[in-house]
Every structure is written in C-alpha cells, then in structure tokens.
Amino acid sequence: xVRILGFLVGLGFVGVAAWSLLWGAIAYVSEPPQETVEHHFxxxxxxxxNFTFDGPFGRYDRQQLQRGFQVYRDVCAACHSxxxxxxxxxxxxxxxxxxxxxxxxxxxxxxxxxxPDTGEPATRKALPSDRFPLPYANDTAARAAxxxxxxxxxxxxxxxxxGGAPYIYSLLTGYQDPPADLPAxxxxxxxxxxxxxxANLNIAMPPPLAADxxxxxxDGTPATRDQMARDVSAFLAWTxxxxxxxxxxxxxxxxxxxxxxxxxxxxxxQNIWHGPSSRRVRETGVLDPENQAKAxxxxxxxxxxx
Amino acid sequence: xxxVRRRDFINIAAVSFAGVGGATLLYPLVNQMNPTADVLALAxxxxxxxxxxxxxxxxxxxxxxxxxxRNLTPAEIxxxxxxxxxxxxxxxxxxxxTKEGHNNWLITLGVCTHLxxxxxxxxxxxxxxxYGGYFCPCHGSHYDTAARIRKGPAPLNLEVPEYEFxxxxxxxxx
Amino acid sequence: MSFPWAEEYRPKHPFMRWMDDxxxxxxxxxxxxxxxxxxxxxxxxxxxxxxxxxLALVIQIVTGIVxxxxxxxxxxxxxxxxxxxxxxxxxxxxxxxxxxxxxxxFFIVTYIHIFRGLYYGSYKAPREMVxxxxxxxxxxxxxxxxxxxxxPWGQMSFWGAQVITGLFGAIPLVGEPIQTWLVGGFAPxxxxxxxxxxxxxxxxxxxxxxxxxHIWALHIPGSGNPTGVDVKTPQDTVPFHxxxxxxxxxxxxxxxTLLALLVFxxxxxxxxxxxxxxxxxxxxxxHIVPEWYFWPFYAILRAFTVDFILPAKLxxxxxxxxxxxxxxxxxxxDKSPVRSxxxxxxxxxxxxxxxxxxxxxxxxxxxxxEEPWVMLSQVATIYYFAYFLIILPVLSMVExxxxxxxxxxxxxxxGEKAEAAPLGAQPAAAE
Numbered sequence: 001x002v003r004i005l006g007f008l009v010g011l012g013f014v015g016v017a018a019w020s021l022l023w024g025a026i027a028y029v030s031e032p033p034q035e036t037v038e039h040h041f042x043x044x045x046x047x048x049x050n051f052t053f054d055g056p057f058g059r060y061d062r063q064q065l066q067r068g069f070q071v072y073r074d075v076c077a078a079c080h081s082x083x084x085x086x087x088x089x090x091x092x093x094x095x096x097x098x099x100x101x102x103x104x105x106x107x108x109x110x111x112x113x114x115x116p117d118t119g120e121p122a123t124r125k126a127l128p129s130d131r132f133p134l135p136y137a138n139d140t141a142a143r144a145a146x147x148x149x150x151x152x153x154x155x156x157x158x159x160x161x162x163g164g165a166p167y168i169y170s171l172l173t174g175y176q177d178p179p180a181d182l183p184a185x186x187x188x189x190x191x192x193x194x195x196x197x198x199a200n201l202n203i204a205m206p207p208p209l210a211a212d213x214x215x216x217x218x219d220g221t222p223a224t225r226d227q228m229a230r231d232v233s234a235f236l237a238w239t240x241x242x243x244x245x246x247x248x249x250x251x252x253x254x255x256x257x258x259x260x261x262x263x264x265x266x267x268x269x270q271n272i273w274h275g276p277s278s279r280r281v282r283e284t285g286v287l288d289p290e291n292q293a294k295a296x297x298x299x300x301x302x303x304x305x306x
Numbered sequence: 307x308x309x310v311r312r313r314d315f316i317n318i319a320a321v322s323f324a325g326v327g328g329a330t331l332l333y334p335l336v337n338q339m340n341p342t343a344d345v346l347a348l349a350x351x352x353x354x355x356x357x358x359x360x361x362x363x364x365x366x367x368x369x370x371x372x373x374x375x376r377n378l379t380p381a382e383i384x385x386x387x388x389x390x391x392x393x394x395x396x397x398x399x400x401x402x403x404t405k406e407g408h409n410n411w412l413i414t415l416g417v418c419t420h421l422x423x424x425x426x427x428x429x430x431x432x433x434x435x436x437y438g439g440y441f442c443p444c445h446g447s448h449y450d451t452a453a454r455i456r457k458g459p460a461p462l463n464l465e466v467p468e469y470e471f472x473x474x475x476x477x478x479x480x
Numbered sequence: 481m482s483f484p485w486a487e488e489y490r491p492k493h494p495f496m497r498w499m500d501d502x503x504x505x506x507x508x509x510x511x512x513x514x515x516x517x518x519x520x521x522x523x524x525x526x527x528x529x530x531x532x533x534x535l536a537l538v539i540q541i542v543t544g545i546v547x548x549x550x551x552x553x554x555x556x557x558x559x560x561x562x563x564x565x566x567x568x569x570x571x572x573x574x575x576x577x578x579x580x581x582x583x584x585x586f587f588i589v590t591y592i593h594i595f596r597g598l599y600y601g602s603y604k605a606p607r608e609m610v611x612x613x614x615x616x617x618x619x620x621x622x623x624x625x626x627x628x629x630x631x632p633w634g635q636m637s638f639w640g641a642q643v644i645t646g647l648f649g650a651i652p653l654v655g656e657p658i659q660t661w662l663v664g665g666f667a668p669x670x671x672x673x674x675x676x677x678x679x680x681x682x683x684x685x686x687x688x689x690x691x692x693x694h695i696w697a698l699h700i701p702g703s704g705n706p707t708g709v710d711v712k713t714p715q716d717t718v719p720f721h722x723x724x725x726x727x728x729x730x731x732x733x734x735x736x737t738l739l740a741l742l743v744f745x746x747x748x749x750x751x752x753x754x755x756x757x758x759x760x761x762x763x764x765x766x767h768i769v770p771e772w773y774f775w776p777f778y779a780i781l782r783a784f785t786v787d788f789i790l791p792a793k794l795x796x797x798x799x800x801x802x803x804x805x806x807x808x809x810x811x812x813x814d815k816s817p818v819r820s821x822x823x824x825x826x827x828x829x830x831x832x833x834x835x836x837x838x839x840x841x842x843x844x845x846x847x848x849x850e851e852p853w854v855m856l857s858q859v860a861t862i863y864y865f866a867y868f869l870i871i872l873p874v875l876s877m878v879e880x881x882x883x884x885x886x887x888x889x890x891x892x893x894x895g896e897k898a899e900a901a902p903l904g905a906q907p908a909a910a911e
Contacts, residue, residue: 002813006806007870009806010869011869013802014869017861017862017865020786020858021855025855028852033850088347129344156563160753161753240756247747251740251743255740261324262730262733262737264319264324265320265730267320269730317722317726320726320730338546338549342550342564342569343568344568
C-alpha cells in the first residue's frame with residue numbers, strides 16, 4: 001500500500017520536475033542565457049599579492065599594520081567608521097600606552113556625550129577605552145555627505161568580501177579608465193568611478209589613494225600608491241581578525257595534541273582488539289588461530305573442501 | 307600476568323592523555339566568564355578635579371560604582387584630625403586615607419559598608435549626618451569628614467580605592 | 481539488552497554497589513555502553529559516526545551555553561554582541577568558531593551516519609523506530625541550525641530567515657497566517673529574533689531527549705552490522721567496552737583533529753562573507769544561499785520552476801519537505817529481505833549514483849539560480865525522488881541478491897568468499 005502511494009507521489013514529483021526541466025531546456029536552447037556585462041568585465045581579486053599573514057603560519061607585520069593605520073587615519077577615517085575597534089586595541093600594533101592615549105586624545109572625531117550642566121548633546125575627546133567614534137551621526141547623514149552613497153564600516157571589510165585582503169588591495173589599486181568596449185549603459189555616471197574589481201563595475205567612492213606620498217609614513221617608508229594599498233589592506237585584515245595569531249598558535253598546540261592523542265588511541269585500540277589481554281575473548285572465538293586450526297582439521301576429516 | 311599489565315599501559319596512557327586534553331578544554335569554558343576586555347578597560351578612569359572647590363564634592367562612576375571626590379576645607383581637615391583614630395570602630399587617620407601633599411582630597415567609594423546603599427552628603431544640600439561627612443539613610447550610618455564610620459551599623463569606613471595624582475588637577479582611579 | 485550471554489553488572493567497589501542499589505544508573509551505563517552490551521564484532525568505520533554525532537551535540541550544547549552568556553538577542557545589538565564575543569570575551573573567538581564549525585561537523589557526521597543507514601539497510605525491521613527517531617533528530621537539527629544562523633543578524637541571517645519563513649506563505653489558505661505567526665510580524669524583526677533565540681536554546685535539549693530514545697530503541701534488537709545478518713552466537717559479538725569504546729575513542733581523536741583544522745586555520749571557509757555585513761532589510765544580497773548543509777534541499781526547492789495545477793513555489797516547498805518525509809516510509813518502500821548493500825549488487829549501483837546525485841544537488845544549491853545549475857538540479861531531483869519512490873520498491877521485488885554468510889563470525893573468518901549458504905539454508909556442520 002505504502003509502495004503504491006509512494007510510487008504515485010514519486011511519479012508526481014518526477015513528472016513536475018521533468019516538466020520544469022523540459023521548459024527550462026527549451027528556454028535555454030531558444031534563448032541561451034547571456035553573460036551579463038558585469039560578469040564579462042568583472043575581475044576577481046588579484047592572486048599575485050602576498051601578505052605576511054598568508055598561509056597557516058603567517059603573522060602580522062606590526063610595522064606594516066602601523067603604516068596601514070596611518071593610511072586609515074589620514075585617508076579613510078573621514079568617511080569610513082571602524083566601530084568595532086577600540087583605541088586600546090592599537091596596543092596590538094606595537095603602540096605603547098602613552099601613544100595609544102595620544103592617538104585617542106587627538107582623534108579628529110570626538111565621542112558623543114552629554115553636557116553635564118545643560119544636558120544637551122555634546123562631544124568629548126576619546127579615551128583608550130572608547131571604540132572609534134562614527135564620522136557621521138547616522139546613515140542618513142552619511143549619505144547626505146556622500147552623494148547618497150553610504151561609506152561602509154571597515155572593521156570587518158576583509159571578512160565581509162569574497163577575496164579578503166587581496167580584494168581590498170585590488171580594489172584600491174584597480175581604478176582605471178573604462179574599456180572602449182564597455183556598453184554605454186554600464187559606463188560610470190555622475191558620481192561613479194569605473195573599477196572592474198567592484199561587483200557592478202562602478203563604485204561611488206572616488207579613488208582614495210590618488211597620488212604617491214599622500215601619507216607621510218612615520219617610519220620613513222616611501223608611501224607609493226601600491227605601498228599604501230598593501231598597508232591599509234593588511235591593517236584592515238587585522239581589524240577584521242585581531243586574534244589571528246593566537247588562533248594559529250593555539251591551533252598548532254591543539255593539532256599536535258590531537259594527533260598524539262589519536263595515535264595513542266589507535267595503539268590502545270590495536271592493543272585491545274589484537275593484544276594479549278583480549279585473548280580471553282578470542283579464545284572462545286572463531287578467529288583464534290588454535291580454533292581455526294581445529295576447524296580446518298575437522299573439515300579435512302569430514303572431506304569438506306576448505 | 308605481567309605481560310598483560312605491561313600492555314595495558316598503552317590503554318592507561320591513551321585515556322590519561324585524552325583526559326588531560328579534556329581538562330585543558332575546561333580552561334576557556336571557565337575563563338570566558340571572567341571580565342571581558344572592554345570591562346577591564348574601564349577598570350581605570352582619569353578624573354579632572356580642577357572644578358571642585360574647597361567644601362565641594364562630586365559623584366562619579368568607577369567600575370559601575372559611585373565614587374565621592376571631596377575637596378576638604380581646613381575646618382573639615384582639623385575636625386578629622388582632632389579625633390583619636392585608635393578609638394574609632396575602624397581605626398584610620400585622615401593621613402592614612404589621603405595622599406601626601408594632597409590631604410585635602412578625600413576620594414572614597416560611595417557605597418555604605420553596612421549593606422551597600424549610596425550615602426547622602428556628596429551633593430549640595432544633602433544631609434551630611436551628625437559628623438559632617440556622609441549619612442546613609444537606609445539604616446542610619448553616620449560618617450565623619452574623613453568618611454570614617456562614627457555611628458550606626460556600618461562596620462567599616464568608606465572604602466578608599468587605589469588612586470594616584472597624575473597632576474594636581476587630574477586623578478587616576480583604579 | 482536481550483542477548484542472553486551479555487555480562488551481568490557486578491559492581492566491585494562498595495560505593496558502586498551502594499549507588500546501584502539505590503539508583504541503578506551504574507547498571508544502566510554498564511548495560512548500554514559498558515561490558516554488558518554485546519555488539520557485533522565486525523562493525524566497520526561507518527559505525528563510528530553515531531557516537532561522533534553525540535559528541536558533536538555535546539560540543540554544540542556546551543559552546544552554545546557559554547556563548548549565550550554574552551550574546552544579545554536584539555536587532556540593534558546582536559551583531560555587535562557577536563563581535564564583542566570575538567574581540568573582548570576571553571577566548572571568545574575560539575568558542576564562536578567552535579560553535580559555528582561544530583554545526584558543520586555535526587551535519588557531516590550525521591550525513592555519513594544516515595548514508596550508512598541507507599546502504600546497510602539499518603532502517604529495516606526490527607529497527608524502524610530507530611530510523612524514524614533518527615529522522616526526527618535530523619529535522620530538529622535542521623530547525624536548530626536554521627534558527628542559530630539567524631542569531632548573528634548578518635545579511636545572510638536576515639535574508640535566509642526572510643526566504644525560509646516566506647516559504648510557509650506558499651501553503652494555500654493557511655499559509656499567510658502561519659507565516660505571520662511564525663515571524664511575529666510582517667518581516668523578520670525583533671520578535672522573530674528573540675523567539676528564534678529561545679527556541680534555538682531549547683531544541684538541542686529536545687534533540688538530546690530524542691537521542692536517548694533513539695539509542696534505547698537501538699539497544700532492543702542491538703546494533704546492525706555490515707553483513708546485515710543477525711547476531712546468532714556469542715562468537716558474533718564483543719562487549720562494547722573496551723572494544724568499541726577504544727575504537728570510537730581513536731576515531732573521535734581523528735575527527736576532532738579535522739575539526740581543529742577548521743576551527744583554528746580555516747574558520748570561515750564553510751561560511752559566507754555576506755554574514756559579516758549587518759542585516760539590512762532594504763538591501764538584498766546578490767545571491768542568498770543557506771549554509772552548505774542545506775544546499776541539497778535548497779536545490780530541490782529551486783528546481784521547480786513551472787506552475788502545474790499548483791504554483792511552482794508550492795511544488796518546491798512540497799518537494800523540499802517531501803524529500804525528507806519520504807525517508808520515514810523507507811522501511812516499507814524497500815522490502816528486500818536482504819539488509820546490506822554488500823549483498824545487493826544492483827542496489828549498490830543505484831546507491832552510488834544516489835551519492836553522486838546528492839553531491840550534485842549540494843553543489844547546485846550553492847550556485848545562483850541560473851542555468852545550467854537549474855537544469856542540473858532538475859535532473860538530480862528527478863533521480864532523487866525516482867530512487868526512493870520508484871526504483872527501490874521495484875528493485876526490492878525483482879533484484880538478484882548475493883548469498884548471505886551464515887553468521888557474522890563466519891563472514892569475519894572467511895571474508896567475502898564465506899562458506900555461505902543461500903538465504904534460508906541450514907548452517908554447515910557445527911565446528
């Protein structure tokens with residue numbers, strides 16, 4: 001009964017699926033799906049850009065992170081928030097307590113607070129315990145100041161985009177003139193800029209790293225556009241995953257421990273199944289060599305082929 | 307059965323090794339309940355005391371608890387020193403409760419040592435009790451000008467937190 | 481356990497005797513996972529996955545409880561609270577990544593466990609209840625995982641919730657009210673988030689209860705084995721402890737090594753980048769996809785693209801739920817008296833094709849709903865339903881099976897070329 005009903009239900013689903021397949025196939029053949037313009041011109045993140053934190057044993061380069069932070073502060077922070085990072089986290093970059101305090105104190109955006117006398121909204125200088133204050137009060141204000149485009153928060157940007165740090169690097173260095181064969185409707189309109197690394201080719205952000213030497217690095221490294229792009233990408237990788245190095249350190253210990261535990265476990269398993277202490281179980285068992293020999297003898301006595 | 311015993315060592319070794327691993331796993335599970343980094347970051351605050359005049363006090367918050375910062379007047383300091391510290395319920399002199407060179411600054415927790423209410427006396431016009439310091443309305447504990455318990459059920463003086471003067475006008479508490 | 485040669489529990493330590501006299505828990509443990517539970521001696525690696533699934537459940541519950549100490553179930557604070565866990569909570573990143581990857585681990589081991597059941601006929605009499613309870617566990621796992629994924633309130637969390645709760649709207653007549661009731665509003669919002677948090681915390685304990693029933697139901701007939709031949713004599717079995725505690729132990733070590741590899745070195749490999757963007761009800765992601773373990777079902781859902789009496793969307797929903805519900809009927813669809821695929825050569829071929837088919841469905845589920853993935857999903861969906869509802873019932877009536885070994889011991893002794901008798905013949909002269 002179940003089988004009959006099942007059969008009918010099965011025919012039903014198979015039939016309707018086949019019907020959908022038929023119409024899908026007809027549509028596919030009669031008007032094959034065209035590659036979209038975006039797909040044709042879109043470029044994946046460059047694979048030729050390396051970072052010190054690549055690979056299972058990679059680590060951050062603190063000097064690079066400090067340079068990247070400088071780029072963020074001088075180029076990006078005016079529009080892009082970093083809301084999940086606190087000033088005190090900058091200790092990880094190698095800054096000491098006094099330097100962190102100074103960075104917070106001198107930060108160009110102040111933290112919202114309340115005037116203690118009047119109760120009116122006010123601002124105050126940042127403390128190390130504060131997170132980076134938002135450049136705009138809210139999304140509407142952000143859009144109003146940026147031609148209706150919303151500069152996204154950058155704390156997690158490296159994890160929030162397929163391609164990670166290489167994608168950020170490619171995007172920042174990828175601004176170029178639109179190719180000649182780009183159709184008219186895909187050309188960047190007012191307030192947009194062509195960048196093939198961006199998903200729909202035209203990005204509202206104007207090229208942020210427009211010229212060499214835009215930032216003067218404290219450590220004296222020449223600030224070429226390429227260098228700045230690398231450094232800020234590394235910095236953003238750190239903001240997205242500040243615990244990366246601990247993860248890998250702990251991971252190595254955990255893996256070594258687990259491999260040893262597995263090996264010990266395997267040896268113990270072999271000992272239990274095939275070692276002498278299991279003899280009591282095996283003695284009465286068919287597998288014991290003595291019993292096997294007895295069985296073979298019995299068989300040959302009885303004339304049965306072994 | 308020595309042969310058997312020797313071989314069982316591997317079983318014991320395997321179980322013990324795994325057990326150590328299991329115990330180690332307990333550490334993050336327990337440690338995650340300890341204060342998080344953002345809470346610990348607020349464990350220390352810097353307070354600007356330049357606006358507090360003699361005879362005034364402010365209330366502020368440190369580690370989510372009230373703090374009283376009072377600028378003692380010379381009369382208050384004298385009243386505090388006039389008492390024999392040894393005769394008090396919680397013997398402490400004003401000097402022991404303030405910093406050298408800044409003994410007009412009395413910084414204490416605003417938490418009554420009886421059962422935890424916030425005593426009155428820090429703000430303008432509040433009842434300062436019979437000893438001119440702080441007064442806890444919950445069960446009638448009176449603290450003197452050095453915030454020492456003088457009358458009422460509280461067992462100890464108001465707690466003095468760890469603090470240091472960064473400058474004459476800025477104190478770091480915690 | 482009903483094997484007469486099972487060792488009786490005889491506590492040696494006086495405390496254990498005291499305890500057992502008052503609350504027979506020690507006896508219960510001994511009889512279910514100790515020396516008192518005889519298990520076929522020929523179990524292979526595929527029998528390890530049930531225990532791994534239990535381990536995965538424990539990992540999820542423990543990490544889940546500690547994460548819940550820091551998580552904030554509010555639409556404005558949820559995403560930030562997860563970042564708080566990742567950055568500020570001591571070893572918070574470890575707990576979060578273990579919980580997220582632990583879910584994937586749970587599903588991988590459960591899928592292998594289910595495929596073991598499908599291949600070796602574990603669902604057949606007398607283990608039908610074990611099978612059905614297992615399916616209930618699977619459904620609860622999917623509900624739990626779905627709700628758990630919504631909690632971080634990222635883009636995929638929100639839009640996944642939007643899509644899946646929207647499916648309920650496809651049910652004729654009662655669909656819309658059910659959807660509104662489920663969501664607590666007109667779109668996933670605060671009400672949805674808090675109730676998902678409450679249920680996500682609750683369901684794993686319901687799963688634990690059903691797991692106990694699942695194991696209890698199993699222990700009545702005892703475990704199956706790769707030959708599908710019942711246990712006949714004491715030579716066929718070994719006590720669970722120490723034989724299978726040791727085997728499960730080392731295998732768990734190997735499985736945890738793989739989990740550790742994911743958690744510490746590739747924590748976001750199985751995830752989706754879009755879930756690191758805060759939920760925005762006004763901006764739909766380019767491609768909404770669930771987590772990988774839902775991809776085969778997602779492919780089936782999207783395979784129905786043409787209306788036929790019922791709207792295509794409804795067909796998709798019916799097929800998606802139907803693909804799991806039909807498994808409840810498997811013991812009655814597949815009536816072959818031979819349990820194990822090892823002795824059903826024709827069945828084996830169709831089974832391997834099913835594995836490839838499900839892999840294809842999984843792959844297509846992760847792709848955008850474009851050609852040629854849709855057509856591929858349609859072909860794969862056709863085979864999936866045909867396999868369970870048409871092929872298996874027919875096959876179980878007409879297939880030629882291989883002769884079964886007389887007993888487990890015999891099959892272990894002689895291997896595949898056992899001195900076997902055709903089904904039903906008397907065993908050879910006693911040895």
